[in-house]
Amino acid sequence: MWEGLPLLLLTTTGARSGRRHTQPLMYQRDGDRLFIFASKGGAPSHPDWYHNLLANPDVTVELGDQTLDAVARPVTGAERDRIYASWAQRYPQFREYQEKTSRVIPVIELESRAA
Numbered sequence: 297m298w299e300g301l302p303l304l305l306l307t308t309t310g311a312r313s314g315r316r317h318t319q320p321l322m323y324q325r326d327g328d329r330l331f332i333f334a335s336k337g338g339a340p341s342h343p344d345w346y347h348n349l350l351a352n353p354d355v356t357v358e359l360g361d362q363t364l365d366a367v368a369r370p371v372t373g374a375e376r377d378r379i380y381a382s383w384a385q386r387y388p389q390f391r392e393y394q395e396k397t398s399r400v401i402p403v404i405e406l407e408s409r410a411a
Contacts, residue, residue, distance in 0.1 A: 305358035306332065306406075308368075311351035319345045323359075323406075324383050330357070330406045331371070331379055338396030346402060357406050365409040376403045 302325075307318045324331045334346040349355055349368040357366050371379060380403050384391035394401050 306345060307356040308345050308348035309352040311348050332404050333383060333390060334402040335390055335393040338393035340397055366406040367409060369405045369407060371403040371405050379403050
């Protein structure tokens with residue numbers, strides 16, 4: 297199912313539990329920037345990992361053989377719209393996810409702490 301897709305592992309800290317949770321997610325690079333999308337398949341609510349990173353934006357990202365500490369930052373406004381449109385053009389199912397829900401699907405930038 298995931299073969300050939302751009303994947304990373306995102307580890308967040310639970311907003312209530314404080315426990316670490318790891319989730320495989322598709323990602324997009326834009327130059328040196330790295331983005332993920334809280335689509336949850338177009339469900340009416342945001343995924344749990346999104347709530348976790350809002351409460352605790354310090355995350356760990358595993359990308360290939362690299363592991364990096366990062367800060368998660370929601371992207372808003374015209375920049376969010378541009379990034380999401382580019383992503384949905386590449387992966388049409390994400391356009392369908394946005395059409396299925398009344399919420400705006402969040403775009404999150406993962407900024408390396410080493411930067």
